[in-house]
Amino acid sequence: MTRKKSKVNWDPVDMTVLANEQVIDGRGWRSGALVEQRELTQWFLKVSDYAEDLLEALDTLDRWPEKVRTMQRNWIGKSEGLRLLFELVPSPLSEARSIEVFTTRPDTIFGASFVALSADHPLVADIAAKDETVAAFVAETRRQGTAAETLEKAEKLGVPTGLHVKHPVKDGETLPVYIANFVLMDYGTGAIFGCPAHDQRDFEFASRYGLPIIPVVLPEGADPAAFALEGEAYTGPGKLYHSEFLDGLGVDEAKKKIAGYFGNRAVDNRPQGVVEVNYRLRDWGISRQRYWGCPIPVIHCEVCGTLPVPRKDLPVRLPDDIPIDKPGNALDHHATWKHVDCPQCGRAALRETDTMDTFVDSSWYYARFTDPKANEPTVPGVANAWLPVDQYIGGVEHAILHLLYSRFFARAMHKTGHLGMDEPFKGLFTQGMVVHETYRADGEWISPDEVDISASDAGRTAKHRQTGAPIEIGSIEKMSKSKKNVIDPDHIVATYGADTARWFMLSDSPPERDVQWTEAGIEGASRFLQRVWKIVMEFKGLREDTTPDGTSTAGVEDLLKIAHRAVQNVGEDIEGLRFNRAVAQIYELSNALAKFQQTLDGGASAPQLAALEDGVLRLVQLVAPMMPHLAETCWVELGKSGLVADALWPSVDPAYLVDSAVVIAVQVNGKRRGEITVPVGAAKDLVEKEALSLEAVARMLEGQTPKKVIIVPDRIVNVVI
Numbered sequence: 131m132t133r134k135k136s137k138v139n140w141d142p143v144d145m146t147v148l149a150n151e152q153v154i155d156g157r158g159w160r161s162g163a164l165v166e167q168r169e170l171t172q173w174f175l176k177v178s179d180y181a182e183d184l185l186e187a188l189d190t191l192d193r194w195p196e197k198v199r200t201m202q203r204n205w206i207g208k209s210e211g212l213r214l215l216f217e218l219v220p221s222p223l224s225e226a227r228s229i230e231v232f233t234t235r236p237d238t239i240f241g242a243s244f245v246a247l248s249a250d251h252p253l254v255a256d257i258a259a260k261d262e263t264v265a266a267f268v269a270e271t272r273r274q275g276t277a278a279e280t281l282e283k284a285e286k287l288g289v290p291t292g293l294h295v296k297h298p299v300k301d302g303e304t305l306p307v308y309i310a311n312f313v314l315m316d317y318g319t320g321a322i323f324g325c326p327a328h329d330q331r332d333f334e335f336a337s338r339y340g341l342p343i344i345p346v347v348l349p350e351g352a353d354p355a356a357f358a359l360e361g362e363a364y365t366g367p368g369k370l371y372h373s374e375f376l377d378g379l380g381v382d383e384a385k386k387k388i389a390g391y392f393g394n395r396a397v398d399n400r401p402q403g404v405v406e407v408n409y410r411l412r413d414w415g416i417s418r419q420r421y422w423g424c425p426i427p428v429i430h431c432e433v434c435g436t437l438p439v440p441r442k443d444l445p446v447r448l449p450d451d452i453p454i455d456k457p458g459n460a461l462d463h464h465a466t467w468k469h470v471d472c473p474q475c476g477r478a479a480l481r482e483t484d485t486m487d488t489f490v491d492s493s494w495y496y497a498r499f500t501d502p503k504a505n506e507p508t509v510p511g512v513a514n515a516w517l518p519v520d521q522y523i524g525g526v527e528h529a530i531l532h533l534l535y536s537r538f539f540a541r542a543m544h545k546t547g548h549l550g551m552d553e554p555f556k557g558l559f560t561q562g563m564v565v566h567e568t569y570r571a572d573g574e575w576i577s578p579d580e581v582d583i584s585a586s587d588a589g590r591t592a593k594h595r596q597t598g599a600p601i602e603i604g605s606i607e608k609m610s611k612s613k614k615n616v617i618d619p620d621h622i623v624a625t626y627g628a629d630t631a632r633w634f635m636l637s638d639s640p641p642e643r644d645v646q647w648t649e650a651g652i653e654g655a656s657r658f659l660q661r662v663w664k665i666v667m668e669f670k671g672l673r674e675d676t677t678p679d680g681t682s683t684a685g686v687e688d689l690l691k692i693a694h695r696a697v698q699n700v701g702e703d704i705e706g707l708r709f710n711r712a713v714a715q716i717y718e719l720s721n722a723l724a725k726f727q728q729t730l731d732g733g734a735s736a737p738q739l740a741a742l743e744d745g746v747l748r749l750v751q752l753v754a755p756m757m758p759h760l761a762e763t764c765w766v767e768l769g770k771s772g773l774v775a776d777a778l779w780p781s782v783d784p785a786y787l788v789d790s791a792v793v794i795a796v797q798v799n800g801k802r803r804g805e806i807t808v809p810v811g812a813a814k815d816l817v818e819k820e821a822l823s824l825e826a827v828a829r830m831l832e833g834q835t836p837k838k839v840i841i842v843p844d845r846i847v848n849v850v851i
Contacts, residue, residue, distance in 0.1 A: 131173055131174065131175055131176070131416075132173070132174050132176060132413070133171060133172065133173050133174070133436065134171065134172070134174065135169055135170070135171050135172075136169065136170065136171075136172050136174070136415060137167055137168070137169055137250060137272075137315070137316070138167070138168055138169070138170050138172060138415060139152070139153050139158075139165045139166075139167065140165065140166045140167065140168040140170075141158035141160075141161055141163055141165060142163055142164075142166055143158065143161035143162075143163035144158060144160060144161045144163070144420065145419060145420070145457055145458050145459070146418045146419045146420045146459075147170065147172060147415060147417055147418060147419065148165060149414065149415060149487065149489075149531075150412070152531070153165050162612070164273070166272070166273055167272035167273065170417075172415045172416075172417040172484075173415070173416055173417045173426055173428075173482075173484065174413040174414060174415050174416065175413065175414040175416055175538070175542075176413055177411060177412070177413055177414045177535075177538050178409060178411055178412060178413050180538055180541055181206055181208070181409040181411045182208070182409075183541065183552075184202070184206055184411075184534065184537055184538065184541075185202075185203060185206045185208055187537070187552065187553060188202055188203060190553070191553065191558070193556055193557035193558065194555075194557070194558040195526075195558060195559075195560055195642075197526070197529075197560075198526065198529045198533065198558060198560060201529040201530060202529065202530065202533070202534055204410075205410065205411065205530050205534065206409055206410065206411045206534075207408075207409055207410020207411060208407065208408075208409055208410075209234045209407070209408050209409075209410070210234065210405070210406075210407050210408075211232055211233050211234035211235075211236065211318075211405075211406060211407075211408065212232070212233055212236040212385075212388075212389050212392065212403050212404065212405055212406065213230055213231070213232055213318075213319065213403065213404045213405075213406050214230070214231050214232075214233060214236065214239075214298070214323070214392060214402065214403045215228045215229070215230050215298075215397040215398065215400060215402045215403070216228060216229045216230075216231060216245055216295035216296065216298060216305070216323065216397075217295060217296045217298075217397050217398075218293060218294070218295055218296075219293070219294040219295065219296060219304055221292065221293055221294070223256075223257055223260070223291065223292050223293055224253055224256060224257065224293060226253055227398055228295075228397050228398050229245060229247070229253070229295055229307065229321050230319045230321065231245065231318070231319055231321040231322050231323050232317075232318025232319045232321070232322070232406065232408060233322060233323060235325060235328060235329065235385075236385055236388045236389060236392070236403070237346075237347070237370060237373075237376065237379075237381050237384035237385045237388055238325035238327070238328045238329075238346050238347065239298065239299055239323070239325075239373075239388060240299060240300070240344070240346045240370075240372060240373040240374065240376065241325040241326075241327050241328060241344040241345065241346035241372070241373075242297065242305060242323045242324065242325050243305065243324060243325070243326055243336060243341045243342040243343065243344060244305055244306050244307070244308055244323070244324045244335075244336065244341050245295050245305050245306070245307045245308070245321065245322070245323050245324070246288060246307075246308045246309070246310035246312075246313050246321065246322050246323075246324055246335070247291070247307065247308070247309050247310070247313060247320065247321050248309075248310075248313040248314055248315040248320040248321065249267070249268040249271040249272060249309055249311070249313075249315075250272075250315035250320065251309075251313075251315060251320045251321060253291070253293075254268060254291070254309055257291050257292070257293075257309075261292075263289060264289055264291065264309065267287075267288075267289040267309060267311075268309065270311075271287075271309075271311040284311060284312070285334075286310065286311065286312055286331055286334040286335040286338065287310070287311045287338075288308040288309055288310040288311065288335060288339065289308065289309050290306055290307070290308055291307045291308065291309060292307075293306075293307040294306055294307060295307060298392070298402065299374070305323070306341075308335075308339075310322075310335060312331050312335070316412055317408065317410060318408050324336060324341070325344075325346070326341065326342075326343040326344075326363065327343050327344055327345040327346065327347075327359060327363060327364065328345075328346070328347055328363050328364055328365055329363055329365070330362060330363045330365065332363065333359075333362060333363040343359065344372065345357065345358075345359060345364065345371075345372065346370060346371060346372045346373045346376075347364060347366075347367075347368040347369070347370060347371075347381065348368045348369050348370075348371045349364065349366060349367075349368045350367065350368055350369070352368070354371050367380070367381055368380075368381065370384045375387070375391075376388060388403075389403055389405050391403070393405075414487075414535065414538075415487075416486045416487045416490055417484040417485075417486075417487075418484060418485050418486065418487050418488075419458065419459040419483075419484060420459060420460070420485060421448065421452050421459070421460040421461060421485070422485065422488065423485030423486045423487065423488050423490075423491075424445075424485060424486045424490060424491065425445075425446040425447075425448060425461075425481070425482070425485055425486075426482040426484055426485065426486055427439035427444060427445075427446050427482075428481070428482040429470060429472060429473060429479050429480070429481055429482070430479060430480045430481075430482065431472035431474065431475065431477060431479040432477070432479075433472070433475050433477055434472055434474040434475050434479075437472070437473060437474055439473070440473045443473075446481070448461075448467075448485075449461075449464055449466075449467040451464075452464060459483055459484070461481075461483040461485070462483050467481065468480050468481045468483050469481075489531055489532060489535055490535075492532055492535075492536075493532065493535040493536045493538070493539040494507075494536070494539040494540075494543065496517065496519055496536070496554055496555075497513050497517065497539075497540075497543060497548070497549055497554070500512050500513040500515075500516040500517065501513070506548075507543075507548055508543065508548045508549060510547065510548060510549065510550060513548070513549055513550070514549065514550040514551065517549070517551060517554065518540075518551055518553055518554050518555055518556050519554060519555045519556065519557075520556050520557060521556070521557040521559065522555040522557065522558050522559070523558075523559045523560075523561055523707075524558075524559075524560065524561070525560060525561065525563065526560040529560070533555070533558070536554050536555070537552075537553065537554065539554075540552055540553060540554040559641075559642070559707055560642060561641050561642060562639070562640075562641060562642055562643040562644040562645060563608045563609070563644050563645075564608075564609050564635065564644070564645050564647055565606050565607060565608050565609065565615075565644045565645065565646050565647065566578065566606065566607070566609050566615040566616070566617060566646065566647045567603060567604065567605075567606050567615060568603075568604035568605055568606070568607055568613050568614075568615045569581050569592060569601050569602065569603060569604060569614075569615070570601070570602045570604055571594065571599060571600070571601045571602065575612070575613050575614040575615075576594070576601055576614060577614040577615070577616065578614075578615065578616075578617060579595075579618070579621070580594060580595050580596070581593070581594065581595060581601055582594075582595050583603075590603060591603075606646060608644075609647070617647055619631065622652065626652055626655075626656045627656075627659070627759065628759065629659055629756075629757035629758070629759050629760045630652060630655045630656045630659050630757075631652070631655075632756055632757060633655040633658065633659065633713070633756055633757055634651050634652050634654070634655035636709040636710065636712075636713055636756050637655065637709075637710055637713035637714075639710055640708070640710050641707055641708075641709050641710070658717070658720075659757060659760055661720060661724070662720060662749065662750075662753060662757075662760060662764070663760065663764070665720060665723050665724060665727070665746060665749065666746060666749075666750065666764045666767055666768065667767065668727055669723075669727065669742055669743065669746045669768075670767055670768065672727070672730065672734065672739070672742070673739065673743065676730075676733065676734050676739065678734060678735055678736035678739050679733045679734070679735060680733075680735045680736075681735055681736065681737060682735040682737070682738060683735070683737045683738070684729070684738070685726055685729060685738065685741075686737050686738055686741040688722075689722055689723070689726050689741050689742070689745055690741055690744065690745070690783075690786050691786045691787075692718065692719055692722040692745075693719060693722075693744060693745040693748045693749075693786075694748075694782050694783055694786035694787060695715075695786065695787060696715045696716065696718065696719040696748065696749075696752060697748055697751075697752065697779075697780045697781075697782050698782045698787060699711075699712070699715045700712045700715050700716060700752050701779065703715065704755065709756070712752075712756075713756070715752075716749070716752050716753060719745065719748070719749055719752070720749060722745070723742070723745050723746060723749060726738075726741075726742060726745070727742065730742070746768070747768065747770075747780070748780050750764045750765055750768065750774060751774060751777065751779070751780050752780075754774045754775060758774075758775065761774050761775075762774055762775070765777075788810075789810055790809060790810060791807050791808065791809055791810060792807070792808060792809075792810050792844045793805050793806070793807050794806050794807075794808060794817065794821075794844065794845065794846060794847055795845075795846050795847070796821045796824055796827060796846075796847045796849070797846065797847065797848045797849065798826075798827055798830050798848075798849045798851060799848075799849075799850060799851060800848060803824065803826040803827055803830070804824045804825075804826050804827070806820040806821055806824065806847075808820055810844060811843070811844065814841050814843075817841050817843075817847060818839050818841065818847070821839065821847040821849060822836070822839070822849070827849055830851060831849075831851060834851070836849050836850060836851050837850045837851060838850040
């Protein structure tokens with residue numbers, strides 16, 4: 131952990147610092163307030179020291195979704211490029227002699243048309259002090275924040291500094307120096323050169339300010355005399371042209387050659403170009419100016435400096451009598467808590483009043499849970515026995531905030547001896563969110579329970595349930611209190627029951643996708659619950675009122691096959707978190723049971739009644755993980771003792787998993803014309819006979835012999851005529 135001055139994202143409502151990841155569309159993730167830029171002294175965790183390790187290890191996380199691994203790769207943002215010195219044209223505006231840029235595309239240097247500086251670049255402060263226009267632009271740029279998403283969406287704006295640099299490969303030419311709102315000080319050098327033809331941000335910037343756009347990479351197969359950009363930069367592969375000694379080289383070859391060229395030249399007695407690797411990942415600023423969060427265990431003494439709290443005084447506990455009548459950090463306003471003796475000299479000193487970002491806690495709780503009552507943060511032997519977590523389930527919104535920090539913490543704890551591994555989570559599953567329509571009236575959000583929806587040929591309309599006023603139907607979004615598109619779970623439970631709510635969410639879509647909450651969907655789930663109850667009660671009545679008659683086995687084998695296959699498939703689907711597929715298997719079983727019951731209206735044989743009982747019991751056990759209340763009630767009604775939750779999972783007879791017949795598609799000249807049902811593994815002559823006897827095939831043959839009959843056993847027949 132280190133302490134340093136830094137530009138930070140300041141939330142003026144929460145009155146605290148936010149990490150870049152906590153700034154969404156330029157606003158605080160919790161308050162929604164527009165974020166400001168301030169320079170404060172903050173505590174940081176050295177996440178950047180682990181950038182390469184965190185990046186490389188992503189390839190080992192083969193049980194993580196690729197989209198999450200991609201998000202982390204992009205956030206770490208490894209880029210190999212060149213530090214390149216541009217010699218400044220002498221100017222009274224600055225005493226500097228050069229500007230150092232970092233570029234990942236040195237091959238495009240012949241297409242350079244400007245240099246751009248971050249608003250926080252050292253050169254800018256002197257210019258802003260003399261130029262009100264520059265000063266105003268800098269202030270506005272700092273208000274927009276530094277979150278990557280914000281910068282990507284923001285309009286690319288800049289202001290000229292009045293400075294120029296010498297073009298490093300075109301003698302006698304100069305390039306203007308701008309300040310641009312999309313250049314960050316904490317990435318590379320805080321300065322770039324712009325090649326608008328081959329970078330989209332540069333393209334937008336140059337288009338706005340009338341700067342030259344010079345293509346220097348020609349796509350494969352393009353005519354150099356005719357190639358032109360069509361409203362956007364070309365960022366694909368190709369050969370260099372308009373680039374003198376780089377002409378004809380591929381992009382990678384050109385990068386190497388130009389790096390060698392600049393490495394042999396000097397500016398300000400330094401090599402003009404140096405190959406370098408940069409990472410987008412920054413150190414994690416953990417200081418938060420608020421009461422909640424773990425105290426940072428540090429004491430500030432005017433004589434001894436900044437010291438750690440002695441081990442014997444850990445943990446530092448927050449006061450219970452915290453004042454909340456003033457804005458800002460409540461710990462600063464407490465009368466006594468922050469006052470403490472220096473552990474080294476005994477003089478009066480002050481505790482650190484910043485607390486840690488709450489993501490610090492969530493970054494290592496998995497290790498603490500292995501022995502939550504231990505006197506030490508972890509008991510390594512116990513933690514190593516339990517970890518890593520075999521299956522982690524969480525929202526994709528935590529792909530960076532939580533999961534990347536957790537990976538960092540595991541490495542840090544490994545280094546300090548608290549843990550014996552680097553990766554905390556073997557498998558990761560990112561579930562979807564429950565979403566709902568949004569509603570607005572007069573600019574205010576309206577909750578669904580205040581809205582009446584009607585549908586007609588013209589579409590859906592909404593009105594206020596009490597006033598009748600028209601209401602605007604908005605987009606479908608994640609349920610949130612701020613937009614009032616939340617369904618009260620107590621109302622759902624009171625109206626439909628908890629089992630119905632669970633069944634709807636599990637059955638609606640794959641669990642990695644969002645679930646759209648609809649009244650029709652919940653009503654459909656409720657109807658299925660009633661159907662299961664009806665199947666159970668009808669069987670119970672049949673069992674009690676029927677004296678088994680005869681030994682008929684009609685339908686028995688088919689029903690047992692469906693029941694045993696359902697158990698097999700539902701078990702596999704639950705294990706694989708494919709809950710909607712498990713639900714589909716249960717629907718199929720319930721349909722089969724209902725149809726079988728209908729065939730027994732005239733009486734049932736002992737084998738039929740036994741098969742039906744077996745199927746109904748299996749149905750109850752299969753729905754139990756999803757509708758436990760219904761299942762337990764059904765279990766009692768069926769006369770079973772104990773709880774269905776404690777019963778063993780139903781066994782499966784492998785014989786019922788094997789098909790005795792198979793449906794085979796029949797094609798004529800590659801086009802499907804029908805299908806046949808034959809025994810599994812049927813001889814080719816039987817398959818051919820059945821295929822040729824199909825009416826559609828016989829009609830096309832018109833009594834002629836086919837040229838060829840191609841048979842893929844148990845799969846397909848293709849008749850060539």
